[in-house]
Each structure stands twice: as structure tokens, then as C-alpha cells.
Amino acid sequence: MKRLMTSPCAVIAAALTMAAAPAQSADPIKVGMMLPSTGTYARLGNNIKNGFKLYVQEQGGKLGGREIEYVEVDSEANPAKAIDNVNKLIKQHEVDVLLGSVHSGVALAMAKRAKESGTLMIVPNAGADKVTGPMCAPNIFRTSFSNWQPGYATGQAMAEDGHKRAITITWKYGAGEEMVKGFKASFEKAGGKVIDQLYVPFPNVEFQALLTQIAAAKPDAVFAFFAGGGAVKFVKDYAAAGLKDAFPLYGTGFLTDGTLEAQGADAEGVKTALHYADALGTPRDNAFREAYAKAYGDQPDVYAVQAYDAAQLLGIGLAATGGDVHKSAEFSAAVRAATIDSPRGQFTISKSHNPIQNFYLREVKGGVNQVVRIASEALEDPGRGCRMK
Amino acid sequence: MDLTTFLIQCLNALQYGLLLFLVASGLTLIFGIMGVINLAHGSFYMIGAYMAYALAPAIESSLGGGFFSVLLVGLVLSVVIGYVLEWAFYSYLYDRDHLQQVLMTYGLILVFEELRSLLVGDDVYGVQIPEILAGSVPLSEVMTYPVYRLFVSALCIALVAGMFYVFARTRLGMMIRAGASNREMVQSLGIDINFLYRVVFAAGFALAAFAGMVAAPVSSVYPGMGNEVLIICFVVVVIGGIGSIQGALVAALLIGFVDTFGKVIVPDAAGVMVYLAMAVILLWKPDGLFKAG
Structure with missing residues (x-):
């Protein structure tokens, strides 16, 4: 006992870890979904929420050992309200992860705040090149595409x-x-x-x-x-x-x-x-489509896939950091090293945090986007203006 | 630009201008003549387009007759809806100031959008072009012109003629014009101005919805479609001179030409050309091209 007391720092450190550890596994991770639920993009927003939640459900409601909880804000696809909305999520709801958005203007505003506050952010659709270009940051990821x-x-x-x-x-x-x-x-x-x-x-x-x-x-x-x-x-x-x-x-x-x-x-x-098509016919995609249709009674689309992969990315990062979203460097390293097993086909994440993925050439035949061939293999966005190494 | 291309562009401009008149004609009645700043005009247009989409299967199975019976039923329905809307909401707005008109009609936009979302959903839908109008006319060696667009232009011309006739030549038109310049006086002459306005409003609603129904096969129906036509409709009515039907016609054609040739000649500034034209015209004639009365 005395020996232990000689090193107060160690005791404090041990106490802190002990206090922090249960808190971490008990507290759920709050995912702030900033997506349109009204207006032109309402359907896209809905499919993104569904896709994300589907993966979390498949993992038993937990990623990296932590429960996932959702806070939803209607982005209205309105860049003018984006800063207010994202502040609400970060300050009032104290979310751990930002998920959004559909509209590029909204996503850029979110990325700006995420960069300042260091909140982990995953973009499940918006393609603005800047997000993984000049705006890139260790805590900002994209699972969709750059324009x-x-x-x-x-x-x-x-x-x-x-x-x-x-x-x-x-x-x-x-x-x-x-x-x-x-x-x-x-x-x-x-x-x-x-x-x-x-x-x-x-x-x-x-x-x-x-x-x-x-x-x-x-x-x-x-x-x-x-x-x-x-x-x-x-x-x-x-x-x-x-x-x-x-x-x-x-x-x-x-x-x-x-x-x-x-x-x-x-x-x-x-x-x-x-980067996706209606009938890829791969076992991975078939399984995903079946699960999605069973859960929501509706066919998934590319937006649902991108969000499903956003949840996968979060899972990879959380597993590597023991459920701590604030360890940006470890999170980023794990995600960059990983291969994401997406319904669209496997892909990796580039240095600027944008997917390196295959693009399919599809042709409309009989009312379906059928794959003709791979138009571009493992295509990587040049990430112009991004200084991350 | 060679001569053929130039002529085709003129046809495009004319056709777009006529379509604009069709879309804005309802607003000419409600905003121009009745003086209500009706921001929900775009929603009326949207309601029409969605009627063309949603009513088609039911009408086809019960009445038959395809697109034209849909138009007819839609027109009757929209007169009824317009009549009820005036009674329930708009009749309270005539004596109110502009801010209250804007607030209420903006509120209606939100209500109609939400109803649309609940009833029909948020997807994009196509509306079939009626069989007999589905063909196209060859214009140049590659370019063809859809017959349906020509049909829409013809409808617009018929509408223009009809509106002129009613306003300039009939007793109803006379009463409406009188009511627009002095409500009390018309009332004291023993005319039921409230009923008259209800009829004019219903006609305005029906015109907007009709425009939506006619445009649906060309533009398809989708969320927020009404907001896109709203501003251009106000531009047409304001340039034309508030309350003037011939003004609206001239303005619509003018906008058609400015927009079409703006896109071709100054592509980088195409988005502002229409508004630039509006600014210039209003500087030159602050009351619009044809001031009523």
C-alpha cells in the first residue's frame, strides 16, 4: 500500500482510467445526423439514415463496443441554416460524430465547424471537391465520392x-x-x-x-x-x-x-x-439489398450504400481507438489502413479521406442501370489543396 | 448561328414565352387584378401537376378518355378548390397589408408542400404524353420538335384569346375591371363583389393548376417544382404592368426571348439576363409596360 502511495501520479492516472473506462463503455456515442427530412432531398436524407442505421443494427446496435445513439436535425438542404444547425449539434447536443450532408453547401459549412471544433465528421453524400481538398482534416471523412x-x-x-x-x-x-x-x-x-x-x-x-x-x-x-x-x-x-x-x-x-x-x-x-449500380450481382451487394429491403420494405440506392459504409468507417475507427472518437490520429490511421467491404465493392480511403473506388459504366436497359464494364478502376481524387500526408 | 438555327431558337423563345404566359396568367388575376401578393401561386401550379399525375389512374379506370378527361376533371376540381380556398383564407386578405398577405400565403406553401409529401411522397414522377400528341416534327436534319409542345403553344394562344374576350367584351369582365379599381363603388352599384372575387380567385387558381397539368408531361412532377416557377411569374406580372393581361402576354414573350437568346449569346450571364431585363424595363417604366386603368 505504501509503495503505491509513493507515486501519486500513477494513482491519479489509474483512478482516472478506472473512472473513464466504465464511463466510456456505458455512455453511448452520439451521432448527430444533419440531413434533409423535408424538401427536394427528403428521400435522399431518409435513405441515408436508413443505410447508416442498418449497419449499426447488424452490429447489435454497437460500434467499437459502444452503443450508438442518434440526434437528428433537419438540414433542409439550406446552407444558410447550416452553421446554426451544426452549432446546435456540437454545443447543445454535444454529439461525438457529425453525419452529413446531402447538399454540398451544407457539407462545407459543417466541415468548417468540424475542423474548428475537432468533432469527427463523416460525409455520406455531398461531393464538393473542397471537403477532401483544401478543407481536409484528420477528423473529416467521406464515404461517397468527390464530384x-x-x-x-x-x-x-x-x-x-x-x-x-x-x-x-x-x-x-x-x-x-x-x-x-x-x-x-x-x-x-x-x-x-x-x-x-x-x-x-x-x-x-x-x-x-x-x-x-x-x-x-x-x-x-x-x-x-x-x-x-x-x-x-x-x-x-x-x-x-x-x-x-x-x-x-x-x-x-x-x-x-x-x-x-x-x-x-x-x-x-x-x-x-x-460507383454503384442497380444490379451488381455480387454476393455482398445481394446480401445488403436483401437486408435493406427486409428492414425498410424498400429497395436501397447509392445513398443508402454510402451511409451504410459511413457506419462501417465509424466502426473501424472506433474499434481501433477503443471507442474514443477524440483520438483523431489513431482513428485516421486505422481508417486509411482499412479496406471497407462495401456493397459497391471493396474500397479504401485516400490520404485526403475520400474513397479510392471503382466506377462502373452503366447503361439503361429495360428501366434498370445495368453494368457494362468498369469505367475506371480504383479511381483516386487528386485531393488538390489537401496538405495531409 | 445560321438561319435555320436562328429560326429554331425563335420558335423555342416563342414557345417558352407562351408557356410562361400560361403559368403566370393565374397570378395576373390574383395578384394583378385582385391585389393579393400570392406567394402560393407556385403551389397552385404544383397541385395541378400532381393532379395530372395522381388522378390519371383513377380517371382512366372509371371514365377513360386518357389525358384529356384528366384535364377536364382536374379543371373542375381546381375551380372547386380555388373557391373553397378563397372562402377559407384569401377572403380575409383583401384589406390587410402586404406583410400579412405574404405571411399567410407563405404559410400555405409550407402546408401544401407537406401535404404533397404525405399524400404522394418525395419521388420524381413522369406523366405520360397522350398518345396522339406523342410524335414529333422534323425541323433540321437531326433536330425534331415534339408535337406536344406545339399543342401547349396552341392552348396558350387559345387561352390568351379567351382571356382578352372575357375581360374586354363581357359584362363579367367589365365588373371585374371595375372591382379592381374601386371595390366600394362596385358594391354600391348592387354587384355582389364578394361572390365576384370568389369566382375570379377560383379562375386564377384553376389557371395555375391547369398550367401545372399541361406542363406535367413535359416537366415531370417533383417536390419543390412550384417554387421554381413562382419568381418568374412575378417577374412576368410586374414587367407587364400589374393588372394588365396584354402586358403579361408581352412580358412573357419578352422573357421567353431574353432567356432563350441569353443562354445562347451570353451563357455566363444567362442566369441574370431575365432580371437585368426586368431592372431596365422598370427603370424605364416604373409601372411596367402596360399599366392597367
Whole structure:
């Protein structure tokens, strides 16, 4: 007894560990979900929550030995409210992990606060290149994609299909411009030429004038990025203008994901690149799809997959740090070293914390995005502006 | 730009302008003539589009007749909804100030969006173009023009003619114009102004919903679709001169041309061209192109 007392520091340290250890395993990890539950992106937000919770449930409600608890805030996909919302999660609810968001503007605001406060953050969708570029941090991860990636993969696929002259068309806003940049980089690297870059003011959906421009310029193929209602209208207008048969339409996967039913026959033959497809047919994906359908009575989509993998990533990090989210360096090292067994296929996390993953070229056949081939293998975002080593 | 392309662009502009008139015509009645700042106009448009989507299966099985019977039933339904809305909400707004009008109609947007989410869900849906209008007309060697768009343009022209006729030539139109300039005087002449306004409002709602129904096969239906048309509708009504139908027509066509050629000629500034045009016109004519009365 006396011997022990000689080293008060050790005693205090031991006491602290003893006090901390039970607290850690008893206290649940609070995951602050900042996702849209109303508005245009409500469905995406819902599928992301479902995907994340599915993995946690499969692990018995625990990751890294700690219970998982959720705090949900409606992001409304509104960047103007993002700072308030994320402050609410960090300060008022004292969350350990931030999960969000769908909208890039919201995700950038979250990343800024996460970087300042050191709160662990996982992005399950928003593709803004900056998040894993200049904004990158040891505590910020992404399990979806950077906008540059699907653009780059589509450019590779189009060039490989033998097209030489392309026109790009998208909304004039961050995501569109970043995807076009990626597309142009690979397409021109492979010897193609982008003869014109067309932009529609966001969220305008009147395409007729630009379709006329495309018809007059006669490219070999067209690269497009639109999403949701805009994607449906663009694909339909493109077909109605008679352009589909003249100039094959390519795009990033968002052009035909979650929109195929509304696009109907007009989408047949449209080729898109994405890190997921409807019928991958791998055992891993089949198992995931079955579990998801059983849990929610609905088919999963790429958003659910990205969120499922966000939960996997959290699990890997927590297992390596003994359930301590504040050990950023260990957390980051473990995640970078890991291979995530995703329904989309295995992938790893790059130095800037963005997935290094395969992109599939899909073609719409019979109302389904069917895989044609791998458009780009283990594609890594260059992570421009990220200083992490 | 060669001549063919230029002519096709003119057709695009004309067609877009007519569509804008169709979408904004309901707002011309409710905001222009009745003086209510109706932010829920976009929601009326959305309600119409969703009716075209949601009613189609039920009508097809009970009445048959495809898209046109859907239009007809939708039109009747929207007159009823408009009539009830005026009675329940809008009739209290005429004498209130603008802030209260904005607050209530903004509130209605939220209510309608939430109802839409509960009833139909948050997915994007397509609406089938009726069989006989599904074809297209060749314009150049590759470009074709969908017949349905031409049909929409024709509908708009018919609507323009109809509205002019009612307002300029009929007793109803006369009463409406009189009511817009002096409510009390019209009332003291023994005209039931409350009923009259209820009818005008119902017509305004029906026009907006009709525009939504007609646009649905081209634009598909999706959450938030109403918000996208709302601002451009106000631009059309304000440029045209509040309360003027011919003003709204001219403004809609003007916007159609500015938007179409703006996208082609100055692509980098396409987003602001419409608003730039509005600013210039309002500096030149602060009351809009055609001031009513």
C-alpha cells in the first residue's frame, strides 16, 4: 500500500482510467445526423439514415463496443441554416460524430465547424471537391465520392467508346462545374476534345435553347449532369428533340439514379458512370439489398450504400481507438489502413479521406442501370489543396 | 448561328414565352387584378401537376378518355378548390397589408408542400404524353420538335384569346375591371363583389393548376417544382404592368426571348439576363409596360 502511495501520479492516472473506462463503455456515442427530412432531398436524407442505421443494427446496435445513439436535425438542404444547425449539434447536443450532408453547401459549412471544433465528421453524400481538398482534416471523412470522380470516370468511358468531340451541359453551380472539370481532364487526356461547355442557370429546367445549340454543333457525344426533376426533364427533352439517336448521351450516375421510372423509355441507352449500380450481382451487394429491403420494405440506392459504409468507417475507427472518437490520429490511421467491404465493392480511403473506388459504366436497359464494364478502376481524387500526408 | 438555327431558337423563345404566359396568367388575376401578393401561386401550379399525375389512374379506370378527361376533371376540381380556398383564407386578405398577405400565403406553401409529401411522397414522377400528341416534327436534319409542345403553344394562344374576350367584351369582365379599381363603388352599384372575387380567385387558381397539368408531361412532377416557377411569374406580372393581361402576354414573350437568346449569346450571364431585363424595363417604366386603368 505504501509503495503505491509513493507515486501519486500513477494513482491519479489509474483512478482516472478506472473512472473513464466504465464511463466510456456505458455512455453511448452520439451521432448527430444533419440531413434533409423535408424538401427536394427528403428521400435522399431518409435513405441515408436508413443505410447508416442498418449497419449499426447488424452490429447489435454497437460500434467499437459502444452503443450508438442518434440526434437528428433537419438540414433542409439550406446552407444558410447550416452553421446554426451544426452549432446546435456540437454545443447543445454535444454529439461525438457529425453525419452529413446531402447538399454540398451544407457539407462545407459543417466541415468548417468540424475542423474548428475537432468533432469527427463523416460525409455520406455531398461531393464538393473542397471537403477532401483544401478543407481536409484528420477528423473529416467521406464515404461517397468527390464530384471530380464520376466526371473523370465518364470521360474515360466516353473516350474508350471511341468518341472524339464532346459537348458538356450542366447547371451552372459547384457540383456541375466540378464534374465537368473531371470529365474534361480524362476525356482530353485520352485524345478527345470538348468543343463546347454549356451551362443552364441553376435550377432552371428550360433546356430547349441549348439543345438547339447541341444539334447545330453536331458533337460525337454529349456529357450531362443534372439531378432529380432536372434530370428527368433533361433526358426527356433530349429524346424528344431527336438528339438521343444522333448523339449518344453520357452522364454521371445521378442523371439516371432514382429517376428512371419517371424518365421511362426516353432513358433507354443512356450511359452513366457511378460507383454503384442497380444490379451488381455480387454476393455482398445481394446480401445488403436483401437486408435493406427486409428492414425498410424498400429497395436501397447509392445513398443508402454510402451511409451504410459511413457506419462501417465509424466502426473501424472506433474499434481501433477503443471507442474514443477524440483520438483523431489513431482513428485516421486505422481508417486509411482499412479496406471497407462495401456493397459497391471493396474500397479504401485516400490520404485526403475520400474513397479510392471503382466506377462502373452503366447503361439503361429495360428501366434498370445495368453494368457494362468498369469505367475506371480504383479511381483516386487528386485531393488538390489537401496538405495531409 | 445560321438561319435555320436562328429560326429554331425563335420558335423555342416563342414557345417558352407562351408557356410562361400560361403559368403566370393565374397570378395576373390574383395578384394583378385582385391585389393579393400570392406567394402560393407556385403551389397552385404544383397541385395541378400532381393532379395530372395522381388522378390519371383513377380517371382512366372509371371514365377513360386518357389525358384529356384528366384535364377536364382536374379543371373542375381546381375551380372547386380555388373557391373553397378563397372562402377559407384569401377572403380575409383583401384589406390587410402586404406583410400579412405574404405571411399567410407563405404559410400555405409550407402546408401544401407537406401535404404533397404525405399524400404522394418525395419521388420524381413522369406523366405520360397522350398518345396522339406523342410524335414529333422534323425541323433540321437531326433536330425534331415534339408535337406536344406545339399543342401547349396552341392552348396558350387559345387561352390568351379567351382571356382578352372575357375581360374586354363581357359584362363579367367589365365588373371585374371595375372591382379592381374601386371595390366600394362596385358594391354600391348592387354587384355582389364578394361572390365576384370568389369566382375570379377560383379562375386564377384553376389557371395555375391547369398550367401545372399541361406542363406535367413535359416537366415531370417533383417536390419543390412550384417554387421554381413562382419568381418568374412575378417577374412576368410586374414587367407587364400589374393588372394588365396584354402586358403579361408581352412580358412573357419578352422573357421567353431574353432567356432563350441569353443562354445562347451570353451563357455566363444567362442566369441574370431575365432580371437585368426586368431592372431596365422598370427603370424605364416604373409601372411596367402596360399599366392597367
